[in-house]
Amino acid sequence: MTPRPPQADQGEAEELVRRLLKGERRALARVLSLVENGTAEGRQALAALYRHTGRAHTVGITGASGSGKSTLAGCLALEFRRRGRTVGVVAVDPSSPFTHGAFLGDRIRMQSLSGDPEVFVRSMATRGELGGLAPMTVEVVAVLDAAGKDVIMIETVGAGQDEVEIASAAETTVVVLTPAGGDEVQAMKAGIMEVADILAVNKADLPAAEALMAQLRALTGMASPERPEVSILRTVATKGEGVAELADAIEEHRRRLEASGELERQRLERAQRQVLALARHQLLAGLLRDAERDGRLEELVRSVARRELDPYAAAQRLIERAER
């Protein structure tokens, strides 16, 4: 429940960025609000921040609700802090305890996180009822990155499409599964094997854990040979078991990416995707502005609905007009 801030003026954005880069928590929160609300000042701040990004290790944490991924993310935050790293958490899951401000408050040892100035948690609304990454996730991660967070975890509900999106937004993707309730079948259907760098079998103290581990090992063994090996780990988040090993695997994955040149390749790919998405968005916005102003779009759409004009021809006319 972030209150919608009043509009900031031009100079304020630059001032906010200066303060954010110095590590001021309030400036960070304010920039995030400006960015999330899609304001001109947010856009200005992003442009100024951008050259300070690229340092953070981005880690996607995804899994079905009830898989314990929020608790696991909390444990990981603690573990990374123990290792002296600063942490950002972007919780896109609306059911995440992070989202409700109750930072896993039910567990005493987690409470140290909520008072820690080097941990910054940001919850985001999802895109409609279907879950998925919120539209500004990439931008929010960039802001946390510029603010100096070493590790940025992005937590989302594990619907199929999300997992692909998270994998393209994060350098390391952890998929959380549990032995309870046929998760593995869902996971396979959703194409999880294609996007997971690390599979965490949480609630690994349940009896069916060994069977799930074996199943996952068999499945990843069948994966295409050009894909780097997927790590499979057991965790019991509620007891903190396996968390250090998971943190090791996450750091090891980043090291491998870097050593193989894959990190650089993926960065180029992400940059290209982002530039093209923005270009497409801006082009269409310009097109729409013009076409709506002079009633041209409505006219074309009516002709198509009446079957007087086919949609391809209508699109072509829209573009030709914009190009003139």
Next chain:
Amino acid sequence: MTPRPPQADQGEAEELVRRLLKGERRALARVLSLVENGTAEGRQALAALYRHTGRAHTVGITGASGSGKSTLAGCLALEFRRRGRTVGVVAVDPSSPFTHGAFLGDRIRMQSLSGDPEVFVRSMATRGELGGLAPMTVEVVAVLDAAGKDVIMIETVGAGQDEVEIASAAETTVVVLTPAGGDEVQAMKAGIMEVADILAVNKADLPAAEALMAQLRALTGMASPERPEVSILRTVATKGEGVAELADAIEEHRRRLEASGELERQRLERAQRQVLALARHQLLAGLLRDAERDGRLEELVRSVARRELDPYAAAQRLIERAER
């Protein structure tokens, strides 16, 4: 497994369309291949066909694998034929029996369908591993529509995102649920209540059917009042039970849409969405062609990956160049 056809020449497309409009099955199959493969001739055929579309009733049939939605679609096809209507089926589910050419051949009474010239079944590959509507679904439906099919059923696997896509592509959306295996929970999570016009509880001879029906009634009762009422029906597809009632409900839904003016409103909405999607696609394709030819895109992307330029500025430069 449609074999990729050789390229057709200009005149052939027009000739094919003439034959398709006369009801020639082979011409229909050939046009569909040209369209699906994204050829220039396919594009030409679509333009010529378009003014003959808009007659068919498009019906989305979606549900998890194992829900029996393919069998149900087969039963519906039979029922609509009995009512003297011609039928097209577009099966996007790769696991659908339709897709494998075995038109529910295990059931004697279904076999009448496969020899019926007024039933045309087309299977399509999905978009990658994640399921979803194949890219050319809208176009394939338009071709079947022009070819004079009265009812066109589009069958997809029920992943969350698909259901929304199918709802926007079809006039009537049937969501198939079963009492077995917690489907209703999945359905709610995926936002099914938002897109279903008709809920079919299949395998309704299972003991838990009544409980599921009650649950669904309670849920749809809570739906927003501006949404027209969702019908909830029981079916046992393997025995053909409830199929006539389902066909009635489908026809009744279309009548209500038409009487309320909602059909017209939705057609305009669909036309607008399609025109804008095509315009966006063509704009970006043009942009990419130019930017890739002169190495400009690569240069911009590299600058972004090196954090010398922010993605918004890069997108702006790409567009400015295209507009000059």
